[in-house]
Amino acid sequence: MKSHSSTLLAEVRSFRQNHPDVRYVDLIALDIPGHFYGKRYPVEMLEKVAAGSPLKLPQNAVLLGVQGGLFKIGDYCFNDGDPDANRRLVPGTLKPVNWESQPLGQMLITSDGTEAPIEFEPREVLAKVLERLQHQGIHPVVAFELEFYLFDKQLENGLPQFARDPLSGDADDQPNLHIERLSRFSDVLDDMAQTAKDQGIDITVITAEIGPGQFEINFGHCDDGLRAADWAALFCRSTRGVALKHGYRASFMAKPYLQFPGSGMHVHVSLYDAAGNNLLATHQQRPLRHAVAGCLELLPHCMPIFSPNHNAFRRLGGTVNAATRASWGFEDRDACVRIPESDPRNLRIEHRLASADANPYLVLAAILVGLEHGLEAKREPIAPLNEDRNSGTDFPVEMLDAVRAMQQQPILRDKLGAEFVDVYCENKRQDHLAFQQEIHAREYRWFL
Template sequence: MKAISPDLLAEVRDFRKRHPDVRYVDLIALDIPGHFYGKRYPMDMLEKVAAGSALKLPQNCVLLGTQGGLFEIGDYCFNDGDPDANRRLVSGTLKPVNWEAKPLGQMLITSDGTEAPIVFEPREVLARVLSRLQSKGIYPVVAFELEFYLFDKNFRDGLPQHARNPLTGDADDQPNMHIDRLSCFSSVLDDMAETARMQGIDATVITAELGPGQFEINFGHLDDALRAADWAALFARSTRGVALKHGCRASFMSKPYLQHPGSGMHVHVSLYDDARNNILAADNRRALGHAAAGCLEFLPHCMPIFAPNHNAFRRLGSAVNSAKRASWGFEDRDASVRIPESDAKNLRIEHRVAGADANPYLVLAAILGGMEAGLDGSRTPIPPLNEDRSSGIEFPVEMLEAVRAMQSSSAIRESLGAEFVKVYCENKRQDHIAFLHEISAREYRWYL
């Protein structure tokens, strides 16, 4: 038995009073590829966990590949006895689920904050970076933006089909950013936003993006960076569920169409000191340049995080607002690191490289680690794109090359943890090789 957490116990008991029809709660956590795993708990057992009973799941759940299989990584998975590891409930995340057929709840769990955190768990990686920043008197404020596509619920010949306009029944197959599309899809979009708010997520602006059936949603700025990443993860889960309820599919796949824009995960980050002064505005914005330089230095070595699969690399260098090199610029959407126009209090970077299907905990950890390194070393940035359109640093555009770049970086190992880098890179390497181990119809057509 652990010590009783009065706040957690009160949260569970209050939930039971407000939702007496909910019998089960999904306890969920994000694995390395960005999928949720967990257990479905009866409500009375959840109350016991909140009161101090142990909550354990296999440690190696975190190591699952994209298709759910386990890879042999060092002694993990097949030579370690598949041990259990303690998890804890994340307070404030017990919420009702409204996209299932029966009443259900869900709640985040994590190993961070336990006696023996799993060093390669994504949330724990971010928690360590944040703890280090806090020890230096640095406090991030973070906001995520996520792009996604809607598709028809049914596939045809294994291929996704354009989403149907709920008002006309026609396929939404024309690329445009017309606000009328928000009206056409208002039933599903409004449900997505309302469901996000039920999960405690501050979902704000919804935009019709350029691709057919493509939309973007913004979240409010948070001074709790862990919770900001929680929001991004939970939004992706709830949005997929709500879409299915409305007869369509929501996908955060980075590049579902070669001829249309990909879907990105844009992350806005400000840094504040103990007195709530914006660190990036210090010394006539010189600190902003240092932080941007650190991001650009880290970027080529963190591409397996920002582009976590074969498809995600297709998005990079595409024609519409997707960076071709590690660059920065003021009010420039061609830049990897964009500096939006703002006053000194709200000065921030917008990191635009990650695909929408990247792991939000790891993306934020990599961004903050880069900003930290830039500030610690007073790094001098390359010229911004506003001064030199050819300015930029090359980064890997293929998974195995990217994995080698990440493995070779002592700075990334120091920032994110050597054991995490070893495990993550091997997971990505084996996942990529497993993906290639299938002969496609095109390969037969070309070479048979």
């Protein structure tokens, strides 16, 4: 513990030396809906925390709804006195923030690794899954891919507007995959990539996607699942900030335009043993098929995680590569679980169903639980789409149905934690009901 504190203290002191103009550091963590919460600390107080002073925030901050409100969930929020819970600093995440008007730093905090972790904190949920796999001799390597849209900074009547082409000044309203779009928006994209790298994120490929103003950023493969999810979370925060600095609005909203493709979170996962052997490639790839079968079996019960809000369900069955049934296939982007072409060393699955605004910690936890269950059950999957284009099993396409399917699933309750499943499902149920409490103008047009 003393060595851990000395490492953190050295990190904070090095940061202060390299960034003497930074007076405050945002200590941040991801809540259940995937938003950052936290506190802004004077940097000298951060040094005390690094040296061992307690760091406490309200436990129920994790339970905030998508609009920041608190819901009554069991005894939480209104019958528990709103207690504090310990957090700790995540080593290696103290970085400068370059999109604010004043010099600032930020650092991740978490309850995992403390004496009393919060059972429903997303990072803690993933940490427990990874720890269990490690005890089984299974070591995941993970790479996220995130799609997002750029919009004009100003909304019009509350609606997003196409991003303006910096060269022509015209709206970028043509769906395409042209490489020229990367050149036209190079200033903001280059800043996003460099800012991500400054945050310690391994950015690789940048792609212009099909939707107008839509792009995809790929991250490097990482042998630390927590760090891979940290990268995805931090990238969303920095990308929004950099976009605003350049006069745009960046959004990871799942389906901002009905007529154009939605934005997804694709997750590549391979599994290795302690000697570095790819477990999915052994025994004529039977473990790969078993892992796929487990993913597909649990997928219908994980829909509140993969599609965490009303809008995310709109993305399913869209115009491009968005499945409507739990399916798999080799080199097939219409499948929920795609097996990219690779050599045995790099054999992996690509899970393509989650929306870009899903919580990366929970998405990865759900995928890993599916893989784990498949390796344990050793069942054969349904036919791949390469053999049968109609292959697949149904999954819920509405939030309340999805919540019911998740809450009663015994494998998820066991492997993700019953307390987490209950809290998460009630959070999603309450968010959905709150969303329904506003009458849309269309209702008046149809029924007034």
